[in-house]
Amino acid sequence: MKVTIRDVAREAGVSVATVSRVFNGSGPVREPTRQRILEVADRLRYVPDSTARSLIMRRTGTLGVLLPDLYGEFFSEVIRGIDGAAQARGYHVLLSSSHANRNEIVAALRAMRGRVDGLVVMSPDIDVQGLSANLPESLPAVLLNCAVNGDAYDSLNIDNFGGAFAMVQHLLALGHRRIAMIAGPERNHDAAERLRGYRAALEAGGAEVRDEWVLPGDFTESGGHAAAQRFLELDPRPAAIFAANDAMAIGAISRLRDAGLVVPDDVAVAGFDDIPIAAYVSPPLSSVQVAIAELGSRAVERLVEAIAMKNQHVRRQEVLPTRLVIRASCGAPRSR
Amino acid sequence: MKVTIRDVAREAGVSVATVSRVFNGSGPVREPTRQRILEVADRLRYVPDSTARSLIMRRTGTLGVLLPDLYGEFFSEVIRGIDGAAQARGYHVLLSSSHANRNEIVAALRAMRGRVDGLVVMSPDIDVQGLSANLPESLPAVLLNCAVNGDAYDSLNIDNFGGAFAMVQHLLALGHRRIAMIAGPERNHDAAERLRGYRAALEAGGAEVRDEWVLPGDFTESGGHAAAQRFLELDPRPAAIFAANDAMAIGAISRLRDAGLVVPDDVAVAGFDDIPIAAYVSPPLSSVQVAIAELGSRAVERLVEAIAMKNQHVRRQEVLPTRLVIRASCGAPRSR
DNA sequence: TTGTAGGCGTTATCAG
DNA sequence: CTGATAACGCCTACAA
Numbered sequence A, B: 001m002k003v004t005i006r007d008v009a010r011e012a013g014v015s016v017a018t019v020s021r022v023f024n025g026s027g028p029v030r031e032p033t034r035q036r037i038l039e040v041a042d043r044l045r046y047v048p049d050s051t052a053r054s055l056i057m058r059r060t061g062t063l064g065v066l067l068p069d070l071y072g073e074f075f076s077e078v079i080r081g082i083d084g085a086a087q088a089r090g091y092h093v094l095l096s097s098s099h100a101n102r103n104e105i106v107a108a109l110r111a112m113r114g115r116v117d118g119l120v121v122m123s124p125d126i127d128v129q130g131l132s133a134n135l136p137e138s139l140p141a142v143l144l145n146c147a148v149n150g151d152a153y154d155s156l157n158i159d160n161f162g163g164a165f166a167m168v169q170h171l172l173a174l175g176h177r178r179i180a181m182i183a184g185p186e187r188n189h190d191a192a193e194r195l196r197g198y199r200a201a202l203e204a205g206g207a208e209v210r211d212e213w214v215l216p217g218d219f220t221e222s223g224g225h226a227a228a229q230r231f232l233e234l235d236p237r238p239a240a241i242f243a244a245n246d247a248m249a250i251g252a253i254s255r256l257r258d259a260g261l262v263v264p265d266d267v268a269v270a271g272f273d274d275i276p277i278a279a280y281v282s283p284p285l286s287s288v289q290v291a292i293a294e295l296g297s298r299a300v301e302r303l304v305e306a307i308a309m310k311n312q313h314v315r316r317q318e319v320l321p322t323r324l325v326i327r328a329s330c331g332a333p334r335s336r
Numbered sequence C: 001t002t003g004t005a006g007g008c009g010t011t012a013t014c015a016g
Numbered sequence D: 001c002t003g004a005t006a007a008c009g010c011c012t013a014c015a016a
Helices: A005-012 A016-024 A031-044 A050-057 A072-088 A102-112 A129-134 A160-173 A189-204 A221-232 A246-258 A292-308 B005-012 B016-024 B031-044 B050-057 B072-088 B102-112 B129-134 B160-173 B189-204 B221-232 B246-258 B276-280 B292-308
Strands: A062-068 A092-099 A118-122 A141-144 A154-158 A179-182 A240-243 A268-270 A287-289 A317-320 A323-325 B062-068 B092-099 B118-122 B141-144 B154-158 B179-182 B240-243 B268-270 B287-289 B317-320 B323-325
Touching (some): A005 A016, A005 A031, A062 A102, A062 A292, A072 A292, A092 B072, A102 A129, A118 A292, A154 A160, A160 A179, A160 A189, A160 A268, A179 A189, A179 A221, A179 A246, A221 B276, A240 A246, A292 A317, B005 B031, B062 B102, B072 B092, B072 B292, B092 B102, B102 B118, B141 B292, B154 B160, B160 B179, B160 B189, B179 B189, B179 B221, B179 B246, B240 B246
Parallel strands (some): A062 A092, A062 A118, A141 A154, A154 A317, A240 A268, B062 B092, B062 B118, B154 B317
Antiparallel strands (some): A287 A323
């Protein structure tokens, strides 16, 4: 049978209240009594039942994390950041990932109700409106990479627009005039912002903007590969490609190489995210660096704060800066 | 205030027992009554409190997952497999990752006690013995990639030895006689097995085995990069490199290229894991494919089974097969 | 078919 | 300082 606080109390010759006080540091307990209780508890291998605790304390000590169907290193880095920060603050992490559409997110959200003290929700799919209807007002939450409209939620975003703008600006400065883009998923917020940054930079630089130069993609290597295929059929063919993320950039480079093109001599390529592997591919990939792990840890910090404040705090919309990392893949165009 | 089962009962003019029966499908309830209760519950937005449920039912509906400090795509794939399988079976996933040493694993293990119905533990660090002392006998568990000694635990392993053996055998068949290896972390079980497979294949093939050809590594790209640096200083220099994982293989290729060497013409390279990106790097990387996501989902399947059987089932030690994926990076040596 | 009442293991509020 | 005892929200015999 399971050993409960009663067993310890009986064995130590005290009441359950005293045992409880010892384990919670609440209320005073005479030192000898304390020692005896601790000794007995240890001998009996007593561990407080966390379920019973959360029932009466109305606190689970758990943070819920809802993630979409993420790929590769981005996913693991975000989790690493979240998990690390949560552990540091004494919280557990209840993870639910691979949610493709809103219905799945909402379902997962309901399933987590009551099991967590707060929620980190990453839902780059554009419709957050429906989400808000299913987010209990009482449950603290931090939104990650969402198209957040007003100041109704705590949110954390990457500076997608600024990063894309800066990278395209850099490509222009290198002398590339015709720049294609491999876009991210249709309804993805990050993807949309990066596309917007691309367009804005082209306009600001007085470069040509053509719809046919925006190739559809899906954030995967194979998607980038397929997009590069379409790129090859373009006429005239742009001199550079800006991919909405690194995975697609790498997939694209693979296809270009198969076609006998040399990056960056024939086509310059740049990505977004600066995943760890970007520095090691061939040629090393220029990218827009975002502190992925920090995105996760920062979200947890904010969430824990919101929980402590019992939601009586001021909601903030934070935007994490990006940084250009220039490597060989976007080298200056072949001089002529 | 929170809406409880009592509120629903009162509002519907029945007892809490009936409401409970409706929500659990336990016991018979007259249809009209059922409908009325459901309607009231819906209107009141009643959701059963999972904490109270698990307290009395002695079941949390949650699976604990303990992972070491994993890198990149391997990590995300395992999680994807675990999470998917858990969701499919109606379980939640409590994640705790980035555990470097045994102490941390043990601490996380204690912290999870009582919060989960079972445990998936991945602990490739060689000392499982200490782990067993801290695993409550009553808690079902499945060990992943552990150096499991006997049949005391349910376990799941990759065929590290067989995969490494097959790949090195393939390199030998291509005509490479001198083959170096970039090893994984010192105390890592998978790494040790892959090294053993490498050595066995060399011996079986009558090829030379030299300790200096085993370069230390740590499963990261930068580790592979550094190992390749040491490889370049070898004299005579082997014609091929077998890296204990893909990340290191990619890091190594990067360093070789910087040195002006062409893969596979000057040096053949092969990796292990076959992470998704392996097919898209330059040159495409030959690797040993393991169904990473399946490793995770299979573990969950086994765990759920163990939970259902209340640990009264026969423990099994399962080994997942690997498959050689040959791409350009290990092409035949330059003819001469 | 439905209701009553006794826990599940803790914490918290009072008295003592 | 310590001990009863009432919640916390729910499930489940046992009765009716």
